[in-house]
Amino acid sequence: MQTEYLKTLVVLGQVGSFSKTATDLSITQSAVSQRIKFLEDYYGRQLVDRGGKVLLLTEAGKLVVSRAEQILLLEAQLANELKQQGEKLRLSICCTPTFGVAFLPHVMERFMLREADTVDLRFMFHSLDQTIKELQENEFDLAVIEHCEEIEVGGFHTVELPRDELVFVSSPSLGLQEREVELERLFQHCLIARKPDCTSRKMLDVNLSRHGHKVEDFKRVVIVDDLRLALETVLSGGGVSFVSRSLAARELETGQLLEHSVPGFEQLRKRSVIVNAERKDDQEVVSFLECISASFPMGQVC
Secondary structure, eight states, rough: OOOHHHHHHHHHHOOOHHHHHHHHTSHHHHHHHHHHHHHHHHHOOOOOOOSSSOOEEEEHHHHHHHHHHHHHHHHHHHHHHTTTSSSSEEEEEEOOOEEEEEEEEHHHHHHHHHTEEEETEEEEOOOOOHHHHHTTTTSSEEEEEESSSSSOOOEEEEEEEEEEEEEEEEOOOGGOOOOOOOOHHTSSSSSEEEOTTTTTHHHHHHHHHHHHOOOGGGEEEOOSOOOOHHHHHHHSOOEEEEETTTTTTTHHHHHHEEEOOOTTTOOEEEEEEEETTTTTTTTTHHHHHHHHHSSSOOTTTO
């Protein structure tokens, strides 16, 4: 028998719903029903009481779940022991572009110093929507994302990181010396913007809408998909951009760029690590999370 069937019953017993179980396991509701029916046929007992609004395990179902949890634990331990028999461990990582550009090189440097001889790495940059999709398809073990809304991914554990602050940045050559600036002053310049599906662009669109404006109110709009290219364009005096402060930290500290805030603008978005719940206690995952934590001031990571 495939242990996925036992895991399905365990999750169903926890959430009490075929649809919620399907969401948590990233399978169809029909697949959940088929797996439970297979188990009931296999053991010759009714395992789930379907009579109420919330599905409940029968006494037989509770017995199967108690043993299933032991079987799943043994399977996980066996898989871990086999991985440690001379073969390098593998860790697949994905992140949204801002974290990837601003933090990932330092995180990777720390991690490779710790685990270079024992862990093979695979990592990718993706948009938020693509990252969530591939997490649900088990393409990655963990992801670091910036996001505006709460994110729930079934079967994954979330670690909150310090929030990401977005600011307008400009070259001193544009003459925008004020730290706090009115929108009308910004509208006189070209906007170097991200694509509409990026969270920084979504935040900008929402903020502008609250003030009765839109990106077309800028003198001109240039869409740039590459974060470093966007920053280089601003550095050369090509316009202003609404970006993560962490992305431009070095240029802001050296005075190559100036930062600006607009009264009434929301500037903070969430930043989280989402980890496959089955791997959250693996040594290589714990080590990688520690390397991420080291990138932020002590005490800022939950």
